Amino acid sequence: MKTAAVKRRDDRLLGYGLLVPVAVIVFVIIGIPFVNAIYLSFTDKVVGVTPKFIGLANYMAIFSDKEYWKVLKNTVVFTVGSVGVKLVLGLLLAVVVNQNFFGRGLLRAVLLVPWALSGMVSAVTWRWMYDDTYGIINALLLRWNIVHLPVAWTSDPSIALLSVIIVNIWKGLPFFIFSLLGGLQTIDGQMYEAATIDGAGKVRQFFAITIPSISPVIAITVLLSTIWTFNSFEIVYLITGGGPLHASAVISTYTYEVAFLQNKMGQSLAVAGSIIPILVALIIFSMRKLNKDD
Template sequence: MRNRVRKKTESQAVKDRRLGLLLMIPVVIVVFVIMGLPFIRAIYWSFTDKVIGAEANFIGLDNYIELFSDKIYWKSLTNTLIYTVLCIGAKLLIGLLWAVLLNQNFKGKGFFRTALLIPWALPGMVAAMTWRWMYDSTYGIINSLLMDLGIIDLPIAWLSNPKIVLFSAIIVNIWRGVPFFMFSILGELQTLDRQVYEAATVDGAGVFKQFWYITLPSIMPVIKVTTLLSTIWTFNDFENVWLVTGGGPLYASSVISTYTYDMAFIQNSFGRALSVASSVIPILIIMMLVFSRFAKKDE
């Protein structure tokens, strides 16, 4: 009798699995048509001399070989890595700090939660144009405040000095991205059992020990997922850099996304542009594999 029940259960599980796979076929087809085909075409065009209004001629690895001797490409790749690492590190630390603070009970907490969400809620164009005005060396409020406080004597060229222009874009990305980390972590903090902290307090554990041994391990899964998503978005960030700095001056703030746009729509070299974009796919794959393996260690 038990064997019959077990066989029926296994056969039903097989049928359910087949039905699930069958129902997924339309979704897979739609995703392949919408995303797969354009991706395959883009990869193919990266091996051609494609320009707007002309047929693409296959040229093999010429576009990729030229990248190795392209100083602007290596500058853009280096800027992309610096931009990603600094932005993610700052957003994680600041977001974690704000999440821990907002998880406490104090007067005006609702106001601060709403105010800190504004950078994330603002449209990218509005945020970028606002920061461009704030960075303006003549009329910008940042230089005015710094000069009024006596910190600087002359206006700082935030957007025209090659040495600091990339960091100007980094500041804007951090400002916009902190709320994503903050509210993701805050949501997880609010699910933690307070009795665990009460028991730790009774055992003599201080605030820092409670955070290190209880809070941090408990919210680590959310931190990992949030960091992975934000890393992918930041690595591919185009809107913020292009609208704030335009990738200049002299490609000082150029990243892979803005250099790809420059090659495609300003220099009219689609093949080269797609080879630039395709060249970072292995980096993104490695990043996701590393994050995935890191996430599985604590499971």
């Protein structure tokens, strides 16, 4: 019989051992370029030229640029809007495809497809559909007399951001549905049986059993999706190019502009680096939620 102390030591060794491959990926393969990129954000880096350390100058430059703040605000709206809607619809649809009914398999397949498409293809397809003269959406809206003038989906500054949010929801919804479904499927059916015997209704069961059981999954799905959405590039860049006049620009497209159009690699890394504190705060917050039940 092993003593408790020996068991604890064994667990510790095993704990480290199992993490070695992950640690290599995190600290070596991505860690080195990551640290390098952060360092370069404090330099005047231009591609092909040796960088010179310039302290906080890049950060000062972007914080004093009012376009940066406009873009940051857009990014927050874009992220909160997309993730919020994806969570609500994702939860609803995950519950739906977790029920038993004829055609469930087909519905699951259908719902997965947007995720299976590459971002570039989704973006160019939507851009085409959005156009006001040769796009199908306006053609149908006009034909059905829902609108009398084509909607300027991508060029009206008050609609453009919404238009890219819609595409982001379309593309990212499967991630929510299927991650949450995976969580729902691990719930022990006996818990519902017991609750039913106790006389709890479906709605109460949903909030008393379903949500708490999958709350770690919800937290992590939201966290991952928030980070991805915050950094997502293709949809905005390929549909509106961030336009008109930065009305739909987000941090990642702005990063691209600074790096590749203005040719300031260091400053562009500072733009990307400047949002790290926001994301870190978010991570710490969700971790606390995640570890609460430990």
